[in-house]
């Protein structure tokens with residue numbers, strides 16, 4: 001991937017929870033203005049990677065550069081200044097449950113701007129309209145379905161028109177119609193705002209249609225990458241397994257464990 | 272045998288070490304809480320909302336309990352005083368017990384179980400559902416926005432609740448003593464007025480309730496913020512809030528009392 005104008009640059013990034021390594025020597029370039037997908041098996045460290053980009057976790061080795069500055073070396077003030085220009089959709093929504101849908105979306109406008117009330121109202125309804133939930137603005141988050149809650153979370157994450165958007169599985173829990181609409185929305189927002197988007201997803205077919213570049217991760221490493229066309233034409237076993245949803249292949253379905261037969265025998269011996 | 276002993280010492284040391292780390296973390300947390308408290312006062316509505324939640328919503332249980340404690344004090348106090356023929360001093364006894372001890376202590380215990388536990392639950396659940404992380408990612412400091420207003424709300428509410436508890440208790444004592452048993456009303460009030468000292472009794476009582484308010488609120492917000500982000504973790508944090516607050520109140524009460532009334 002051309003690396004002359006990257007908004008996010010990840011260099012030799014490693015990370016461990018306590019002693020257990022999760023990411024191991026990741027290198028990535030996220031060019032300005034593009035939508036980049038990160039794919040990989042469950043538990044391979046995608047959410048962890050987003051948290052590192054957002055500065056919530058500190059790498060054990062390597063750097064995350066956003067707009068040329070190392071996120072992992074920023075002080076509190078600088079990090080917060082950067083985060084105001086970042087939007088993040090959390091894997092589980094993370095809506096504020098004590099305030100309404102409307103107030104959730106308006107939250108950052110109230111916290112970070114001095115916009116007059118009418119303008120906040122118009123902007124908030126506009127964002128909610130984009131995800132098809134303007135009619136639900138007075139509801140509380142607890143009264144929404146899973147897919148609706150994620151769409152509200154999406155509206156909230158784009159509330160301040162951030163320059164860098166990070167979506168952690170934006171398509172989970174969506175029906176095929178909403179999925180298509182949200183996919184298009186992510187693309188359109190990115191292009192209209194001149195923003196840059198990183199999207200963690202399992203939905204290879206949707207991503208092939210809307211993204212500019214795809215990284216495949218497995219066991220904390222980048223194992224394949226390319227544009228949608230390259231991915232479609234790829235003979236790489238990782239990519240092949242993913243695109244065709246095969247259980248057997250280089251991406252393990254199982255969490256590391258001793259052989260099953262052995263474990264059953266051991267259980268029998270104890271019992 | 273020797274190795275068993277060694278294991279025991281090692282385990283003990285490990286436990287102690289863990290406690291020390293937690294204490295260090297709590298101290299740092301308290302420091303951060305103070306540093307980021309500015310917003311609680313510049314955006315007063317945040318704190319007022321918490322005063323409402325922890326104060327007004329505890330009001331009923333405080334008033335009812337205060338009344339019952341006053342009624343019991345009236346009965347027990349009369350029973351004892353009349354043996355010495357000094358049942359006129361009932362007002363003094365009721366008022367002093369309440370302002371010096373029972374008001375701050377019992378109101379503190381009730382406050383911990385009613386408001387403290389719900390603050391812990393709220394913050395713990397916000398943490399477990401990633402709401403605090405989301406807030407932090409939006410460049411809104413969760414300590415400034417969520418923790419500090421709840422802390423100050425509790426600190427402000429607690430002395431007011433203790434005062435209301437005491438007032439209600441005095442009323443309870445009056446009901447039993449004067450209305451039902453027939454102690455002389457004039458003596459009841461005038462002796463109370465002349466014997467209860469503003470500086471010695473009232474102010475010291477208010478200081479106590481303020482200190483308890485700080486302790487309970489700090490324990491409640493810390494346990495919530497430090498809870499394991501699971502259902503089980505939150506429920507354990509709530510239990511710890513109630514137990515630790517109760518111990519803290521009783522221990523602090525002893526310390527404060529020994530300083531305040533040592534000349535008496």
Ligand SMILES: Nc1ncnc2c1ncn2[C@@H]1O[C@H](COP(=O)(O)OP(=O)(O)OP(=O)(O)O)[C@@H](O)[C@H]1O
Pocket residue numbers: 017022040041042043044045046047048049091
């Ligand atoms: N707070 C944590 N403490 C310890 N280990 C963790 C923690 N969070 C995640 N992990 C571990 O780190 C690894 C990567 O987790 P991560 O959440 O990044 O996976 P993911 O790629 O987002 O998976 P999914 O697609 O299922 O969301 C997993 O093996 C997980 O068990």
Ligand SMILES: [Mg+2]
Pocket residue numbers: 046047048091168
């Ligand atoms: Mg994930």
